[in-house]
Amino acid sequence: MEKHRRHTTKILIVDDEPDLRKLLTDYLEINGYVVMAAQNSHEAIRQIEEHPDLILLDINMPEMDGLELCRKIRNFISCPILFLTARVEDTDKISGFRAGGDDYIQKPFSIHELGARIEAHLRREIRSQHKTSVKFSEDLVIDYSARALYFRDERIPLAKKEFDIIELLSTHPGMVFDKERIFEKVWGIDDEGDSAVIVEHVRKIRYKLKEHGCDDRIETVWGVGYRWRKS
Known part of the structure; x- marks a missing residue:
């Protein structure tokens, strides 16, 4: 049941670092997720039309940064958004939560911790969609x-x-x-x-x-x- 659910779960990675995109893509696909990737906010907006179940979003990107993108897409999508960032100051976290983000993953991060965070947020979404x-x-x-x-x-x-x-x-x-x-x-x-x-x-x-x-x-x-x- 869990394996079947993963095969229908889409995760969008938005990061301008090719090596990190590949690392995350390989890890998530091995774990059974459908992975989409974007190197900038403009590509990400096009990918949003595919209705991802969760978004991994880098804050520091050229042109439109992750916070601005998050604010822009929150009007159209309610899935969990996890920020990938080296910023750890409380003011940065507050800005991220205000923009509509759900969690912060600090770079460099443990790939296994990231996987556990993703699972936790997806389980929470399932619980909220099946309310009793x-x-x-x-x-x-x-x-x-x-x-x-x-x-x-x-x-x-x-x-x-x-x-x-x-x-x-x-x-x-x-x-x-x-x-x-x-x-x-x-x-x-x-x-x-x-x-x-x-x-x-x-x-x-x-x-x-x-x-x-x-x-x-x-x-x-x-x-x-x-x-x-x-x-």
């Missing part, structure tokens, strides 16, 4: 099909957008979403509004959780956004 009732602790249950949140078997009443925010964050536990991206995911990129509305909705969610005796599950990542606390 998910119990995050002994007392808190989120029923995605019924769009309901329960704490100690008591339903917590939520407005539609409040549940939408919980659904987005809880299906990607530990992943940081900035307010702009939450707004785009929940309200849609064509909707008019201020991302500051996210702050008010999160405040209401936290109030309702506290009112029912439930600990706050939404963590504020200062200067970046919000994430669902891992249990």
Whole structure:
């Protein structure tokens, strides 16, 4: 089953270093993935039409860099984007998360660690695409099909957008979403509004959780956004 799934999983590599592209391509193909490769952002945009399941994206590229490309394609694709970069400063990571990236892989990296990270992100995607009732602790249950949140078997009443925010964050536990991206995911990129509305909705969610005796599950990542606390 796992082997069959890999043979249908497409990974796009975007890097201007030919040797690294070949190394990654060989490793991923040996492990059963379908691999696409691009040496610059313009080639990558054409490859995006093939709907990759995951993107490995170098930040330091000529013409359009990886951050700019990430911002550009996030309007059209929701698959995991893993940055390949030598940059490790917190400010660089914040920029990457704000641009829509999901993870950072520091160069030089262990090819086996990279493979494990890829697997982890793909498993997370599968879990989010096949949502069922998910119990995050002994007392808190989120029923995605019924769009309901329960704490100690008591339903917590939520407005539609409040549940939408919980659904987005809880299906990607530990992943940081900035307010702009939450707004785009929940309200849609064509909707008019201020991302500051996210702050008010999160405040209401936290109030309702506290009112029912439930600990706050939404963590504020200062200067970046919000994430669902891992249990």
